[in-house]
Amino acid sequence: xxxxxxxxxxxxxxxxxxxxxxxxxxxxxxxxxxxxxxxxxxxxxxxxxxxxxxxxxxxxxxxxxxxxxxxxxxxxxxxxxxxxxxxxxxxxxxxxxxxxxxxxxxxxxxxxxxxxxxxxxxxxxxxxxxxxxxxxxxxxxxxxxxxxxxxxxxxxxxxxxxxxxxxxxxxxxxxxxxxxxxxxxxxxxxxxxxxxxxxxxxxxxxxxxxxxxxxxxxxxxxxxxxxxxxxxxxxxxxxxxxxxxxxxxxxxxxxxxxxxxxxxxxxxxxxxxxxxxxxxxxxxxxxxxxxxxxxxxxxxxxxxxxxxxxxxxxxxxxxxxxxxxxxxxxxxxxxxxxxxxxxxxxxxxxxxxxxxxxxxxxxxxxxxxxxxxxxxxx
Amino acid sequence: xxxxxxxxxxxxxxxxxxxxxxxxxxxxxxxxxxxxxxxxxxxxxxxxxxxxxxxxxxxxxxxxxxxxxxxxxxxxxxxxxxxxxxxxxxxxxxxxxxxxxxxxxxxxxxxxxxxxxxxxxxxxxxxxxxxxxxxxxxxxxxxxxxxxxxxxxxxxxxxxxxxxxxxxxxxxxxxxxxxxxxxxxxxxxxxxxxxxxxxxxxxxxxxxxxxxxxxxxxxxxxxxxxxxxxxxxxxxxxxxxxxxxxxxxxxxxxxxxxxxxxxxxxxxxxxxxxxxxxxxxxxxxxxxxxxxxxxxxxxxxxxxxxxxxxxxxxxxxxxxxxxxxxxxxxxxxxxxxxxxxxxxxxxxxxxxxxxxxxxxxxxxxxxxxxxxxxxxxxxxxxxxxxxxxxxxxxxxxxxxxxxxxxxxxxxxxxx
Numbered sequence: 001x002x003x004x005x006x007x008x009x010x011x012x013x014x015x016x017x018x019x020x021x022x023x024x025x026x027x028x029x030x031x032x033x034x035x036x037x038x039x040x041x042x043x044x045x046x047x048x049x050x051x052x053x054x055x056x057x058x059x060x061x062x063x064x065x066x067x068x069x070x071x072x073x074x075x076x077x078x079x080x081x082x083x084x085x086x087x088x089x090x091x092x093x094x095x096x097x098x099x100x101x102x103x104x105x106x107x108x109x110x111x112x113x114x115x116x117x118x119x120x121x122x123x124x125x126x127x128x129x130x131x132x133x134x135x136x137x138x139x140x141x142x143x144x145x146x147x148x149x150x151x152x153x154x155x156x157x158x159x160x161x162x163x164x165x166x167x168x169x170x171x172x173x174x175x176x177x178x179x180x181x182x183x184x185x186x187x188x189x190x191x192x193x194x195x196x197x198x199x200x201x202x203x204x205x206x207x208x209x210x211x212x213x214x215x216x217x218x219x220x221x222x223x224x225x226x227x228x229x230x231x232x233x234x235x236x237x238x239x240x241x242x243x244x245x246x247x248x249x250x251x252x253x254x255x256x257x258x259x260x261x262x263x264x265x266x267x268x269x270x271x272x273x274x275x276x277x278x279x280x281x282x283x284x285x286x287x288x289x290x291x292x293x294x295x296x297x298x299x300x301x302x303x304x305x306x307x308x309x310x311x312x313x314x315x316x317x318x319x320x321x322x323x324x325x326x327x328x329x330x331x332x333x334x335x336x337x338x339x340x341x342x343x344x345x346x347x348x349x350x351x352x353x354x355x356x357x358x359x360x361x362x363x364x365x366x367x368x369x370x371x372x373x374x375x376x377x378x
Numbered sequence: 379x380x381x382x383x384x385x386x387x388x389x390x391x392x393x394x395x396x397x398x399x400x401x402x403x404x405x406x407x408x409x410x411x412x413x414x415x416x417x418x419x420x421x422x423x424x425x426x427x428x429x430x431x432x433x434x435x436x437x438x439x440x441x442x443x444x445x446x447x448x449x450x451x452x453x454x455x456x457x458x459x460x461x462x463x464x465x466x467x468x469x470x471x472x473x474x475x476x477x478x479x480x481x482x483x484x485x486x487x488x489x490x491x492x493x494x495x496x497x498x499x500x501x502x503x504x505x506x507x508x509x510x511x512x513x514x515x516x517x518x519x520x521x522x523x524x525x526x527x528x529x530x531x532x533x534x535x536x537x538x539x540x541x542x543x544x545x546x547x548x549x550x551x552x553x554x555x556x557x558x559x560x561x562x563x564x565x566x567x568x569x570x571x572x573x574x575x576x577x578x579x580x581x582x583x584x585x586x587x588x589x590x591x592x593x594x595x596x597x598x599x600x601x602x603x604x605x606x607x608x609x610x611x612x613x614x615x616x617x618x619x620x621x622x623x624x625x626x627x628x629x630x631x632x633x634x635x636x637x638x639x640x641x642x643x644x645x646x647x648x649x650x651x652x653x654x655x656x657x658x659x660x661x662x663x664x665x666x667x668x669x670x671x672x673x674x675x676x677x678x679x680x681x682x683x684x685x686x687x688x689x690x691x692x693x694x695x696x697x698x699x700x701x702x703x704x705x706x707x708x709x710x711x712x713x714x715x716x717x718x719x720x721x722x723x724x725x726x727x728x729x730x731x732x733x734x735x736x737x738x739x740x741x742x743x744x745x746x747x748x749x750x751x752x753x754x755x756x757x758x759x760x761x762x763x764x765x766x767x768x769x770x771x772x773x774x775x776x777x778x779x780x781x782x783x784x785x786x787x788x789x790x791x792x793x
Contacts, residue, residue, distance in 0.1 A: 226768050307732055
């Protein structure tokens with residue numbers, strides 16, 4: 001639930017509205033805020049919300065989202081704690097879920113922000129006002145849980161935002177501190193270890209190979225004749241090689257109607273490119289469809305920035321590694337879980353391949369990073 | 379024998395299996411009629427069916443040793459004898475070959491692959507006994523391509539699930555150095571070039587250890603490093619007469635092939651030695667260069683452990699100290715400075731101990747790819763697709779051009 005990796009999914013109830021809201025500087029306790037300021041903030045917020053009409057409606061109020069009074073009370077009791085639980089979902093960037101918080105219900109995964117508490121409180125207050133002008137009855141349980149649980153473990157320095165959530169990119173947004181609430185500790189959360197261990201290194205995807213079935217027999221000669229970007233040499237290879245410029249990819253189109261698309265740098269790009277190829281084939285007069293799009297392989301690479309003693313690594317991890325300097329300068333590490341092959345070089349560069357999902361690449365890198373760190377000092 | 383069927387002539391069940399000139403026959407003991415004659419393949423006739431089974435589907439393959447397998451086993455033994463390996467190696471290598479042959483993929487492989495498989499089995503045996511046999515040596519003996527060899531080798535290691543240890547560098551140094559023909563005077567080797575084997579071996583070993591410590595060996599083919607180390611060791615033992623000899627000439631004299639990367643390994647090794655010399659008090663004043671440092675290799679090797687520690691700062695430790703302390707402090711030069719103060723001169727600041735590929739500046743900075751906000755389900759405009767399609771006029775032109783080209787080629791190559 002935590003990682004919003006596909007934009008079609010409904011954004012979290014309060015998240016989008018709140019993230020787009022620029023944090024006003026506000027004092028810690030509500031009492032200091034004057035009525036006019038509250039109203040202007042409310043206006044601002046409502047204007048913003050009006051702009052986002054296309055989004056899925058926020059969650060309806062049986063779990064009526066934040067009722068501010070409780071928060072204010074809490075805040076009053078702990079004026080020092082800049083508690084800033086924005087009941088927002090921590091959105092991972094690019095679907096990398098290095099922190100898998102999927103077991104948590106929605107409000108509990110929240111993003112760290114530096115903005116002072118009250119700003120967010122106001123947002124939540126206004127949000128609730130806008131959503132349901134009905135009961136202002138405090139529903140403490142849900143929100144408290146949310147607020148409490150938010151703070152302790154989610155203090156990762158790398159807040160990752162979903163890039164496709166375009167509205168949410170607000171550089172001015174700062175991250176609040178999250179200190180533990182006294183009310184916290186409803187359920188213990190698994191500590192976030194993986195992100196801090198990897199020091200923020202995230203493997204970059206370099207290549208995606210995908211296949212799709214166009215579900216119609218194709219006349220390759222006709223395609224090669226009528227398409228500018230196609231090459232077809234039946235003596236060399238029994239498929240048309242077609243290329244498009246945006247996204248920069250290459251496709252192999254076979255006469256059976258099956259197609260292989262390579263060269264994209266993300267899953268969405270691969271899908272878009274495959275659709276463009278299908279559209280080209282359609283325009284050439286074939287009844288092409290778009291069935292069974294599947295990503296077959298993903299290749300990623302990254303740099304750990306320190307040299308690695310490959311001879312040592314092959315000694316300790318002999319059952320997984322294959323290091324033959326006479327044949328290839330890198331060490332081939334076949335990880336069992338997830339089933340990924342890593343090429344590890346002495347310069348610290350690592351290539352990960354064989355993944356069907358982005359998370360597999362991330363997971364594989366998280367598994368290998370502590371092993372490599374062990375070989376940092378010769 | 380009962381239960382074998384009836385004789386078609388007299389109907390008796392007394393059928394006896396008899397062999398006539400080694401061909402087995404089923405004969406009726408009453409009337410002497412031959413019921414079945416032996417066939418070369420196993421049949422299901424014993425079970426009442428008279429169907430033949432092809433050899434590949436019978437169990438004959440596993441029971442008999444096929445001709446190509448016999449040939450392969452013979453080649454394995456021959457290769458072991460050519461390489462003068464101990465007799466136990468032969469049996470192990472033969473066992474590996476037989477093990478490999480049980481897999482259908484190997485049985486059906488091309489002859490070229492089976493030839494290379496012979497070399498793979500011998501190589502694996504040698505590796506497991508720390509016998510320093512290089513893949514290049516086997517490929518030369520088998521007249522095989524290194525690519526074919528490498529693919530077969532990786533496949534067989536995976537198939538047989540073997541644990542093959544790495545090439546033992548120390549052993550390789552010993553055998554490789556011994557192959558240099560410099561230990562006896564001959565018409566091609568002048569007297570001043572002849573060297574004592576033990577001295578050369580020990581110095582080469584020390585140089586190779588130094589190279590391995592300073593990241594010159596990891597990820598690289600081991601042999602060129604050893605060639606460079608041997609050359610330096612030989613030069614340093616009598617520098618006065620040998621400095622004038624180049625690496626290529628040295629290898630030619632010693633009757634050893636010069637591997638192509640050896641000259642760059644030599645330069646890297648000399649650079650490491652020069653940096654170490656900067657931290658040796660009595661050498662710093664001499665302002666050595668690549669040629670003069672050879673004279674002092676003996677001294678440098680004698681103190682190599684402490685010199686490496688002082689001349690190179692560990693890149694990893696460096697990064698950590700920089701993270702922990704404020705910059706501009708404690709870069710580990712204090713020790714060196716005190717040494718330098720004795721001479722009244724500062725040594726060069728310690729260089730980073732990194733593999734050469736990390737020391738070179740990156741050829742081109744790879745710009746981070748722009749974060750794309752593609753959703754995959756966007757609309758595709760018609761104009762974008764149209765740009766990839768030919769107009770009817772273009773199609774006609776293209777067809778005409780193709781036809782013209784066909785005509786031209788057919789004229790050029792008359793049938």
